[in-house]
Amino acid sequence: MTSPRGQGSANQGANQSGWLDRRLLFFTGKGGVGKSTVAAAAALFAAERGKRVLLVEVDAKGNLSALFEHAPVGFDPVEVYPGVHAMQMHTEASLREYLKLNLKVPVFGRLGPMARMLEFVATAAPGVKEILTVGKVCWEVRESIEGRADWDLVIVDAAATGHVLAQLDSPRAIRELVQVGPVRTQTGSMVELLADPAITALNVVTTPEEMPVNETIDLVAAARADIDVPLGSVVVNRVLPEPFTHADEPVFAALRDPRAEAALSAQVGAGARAVVDAAGLAVALRRSRAVHLARLRESVDLPLVYLPYLFVRDHGLRVTRMVAEALADELGA
Numbered sequence: 001m002t003s004p005r006g007q008g009s010a011n012q013g014a015n016q017s018g019w020l021d022r023r024l025l026f027f028t029g030k031g032g033v034g035k036s037t038v039a040a041a042a043a044l045f046a047a048e049r050g051k052r053v054l055l056v057e058v059d060a061k062g063n064l065s066a067l068f069e070h071a072p073v074g075f076d077p078v079e080v081y082p083g084v085h086a087m088q089m090h091t092e093a094s095l096r097e098y099l100k101l102n103l104k105v106p107v108f109g110r111l112g113p114m115a116r117m118l119e120f121v122a123t124a125a126p127g128v129k130e131i132l133t134v135g136k137v138c139w140e141v142r143e144s145i146e147g148r149a150d151w152d153l154v155i156v157d158a159a160a161t162g163h164v165l166a167q168l169d170s171p172r173a174i175r176e177l178v179q180v181g182p183v184r185t186q187t188g189s190m191v192e193l194l195a196d197p198a199i200t201a202l203n204v205v206t207t208p209e210e211m212p213v214n215e216t217i218d219l220v221a222a223a224r225a226d227i228d229v230p231l232g233s234v235v236v237n238r239v240l241p242e243p244f245t246h247a248d249e250p251v252f253a254a255l256r257d258p259r260a261e262a263a264l265s266a267q268v269g270a271g272a273r274a275v276v277d278a279a280g281l282a283v284a285l286r287r288s289r290a291v292h293l294a295r296l297r298e299s300v301d302l303p304l305v306y307l308p309y310l311f312v313r314d315h316g317l318r319v320t321r322m323v324a325e326a327l328a329d330e331l332g333a
């Protein structure tokens with residue numbers, strides 16, 4: 001398959017960024033750009049290369065397991081594909097697990113009043129809910145580094161651009177709030193893990209369109225300025241194929257020539273003109289997207305990974321596989 005950039009070459013930058021060498025990959029992006037699709041494809045890509053992957057969906061309303069044609073999953077990881085376990089984040093379940101591990105007392109059933117208390121505390125102290133999400137993710141990574149959990153790689157289908165920085169920064173925020181005791185030690189260890197470029201990368205998914213590109217540029221700048229989590233790659237999803245090049249322009253010009261048009265119409269009817277116009281539209285659409293792509297390239301100094309627009313109707317395992325294959329082409333792996 002030729003590269004969707006139309007250059008046909010492997011992306012050396014992305015290759016060097018080593019997705020599979022890390023232990024924790026976050027995927028964020030503007031809603032609807034394909035964050036979940038890319039996170040699922042990354043998990044499949046890693047699993048096919050022998051990694052044991054934990055895929056974490058942060059959005060409680062999402063249905064990531066559907067991308068593996070598997071029934072919905074909950075807080076407990078379920079194998080949805082050979083080598084890929086998926087789980088859905090749930091802050092109350094995360095709190096219950098935390099209390100069980102740290103206070104050594106089992107918390108039975110629903111937390112009830114505790115959940116209301118959590119609501120209360122979370123409203124009063126920003127970062128509390130977020131840390132239950134990030135804390136669970138960091139805990140799984142730490143457990144696996146220390147040999148107590150099986151994951152080689154934890155992949156997070158994270159919050160959208162508007163919320164992800166607050167989420168990733170929550171351990172630092174809480175650490176500032178709580179100066180002593182075990183919570184301080186734990187948040188300190190999370191901050192360390194999230195800041196380690198050998199372990200963690202924050203990847204941004206986007207599309208070659210105005211708003212997603214704007215959000216990506218802003219997010220990358222804000223991530224650099226405000227948080228201590230290393231950036232990985234920008235995944236440009238839904239890149240249109242390039243059916244025509246500049247070399248084809250004389251052909252278009254010739255087809256638009258009134259004599260050629262008349263001859264074609266005489267042979268095949270008015271449909272000939274419609275086909276030429278449609279081809280022209282495809283070129284114009286790709287060019288308008290190319291402007292946003294160029295702006296992204298100029299403004300963001302990160303490896304770009306390009307994924308093609310897939311013209312398919314349903315989005316199950318077959319599409320997850322196709323995106324994973326495109327990823328493999330791009331990452332040169």
Ligand SMILES: Nc1ncnc2c1ncn2[C@@H]1O[C@H](COP(=O)(O)OP(=O)(O)O)[C@@H](O)[C@H]1O
Binds near residue numbers: 032033237238239309
């Ligand atoms: N490369 C692609 N080509 C065509 N459709 C895509 C592609 N990537 C994602 N989609 C579709 O776009 C929609 C949004 O994707 P999704 O991964 O759910 O986005 P997000 O998680 O960012 O909201 C879905 O219907 C998905 O199947």
Ligand SMILES: [Mg+2]
Binds near residue numbers: 035036037062
């Ligand atoms: Mg999603």
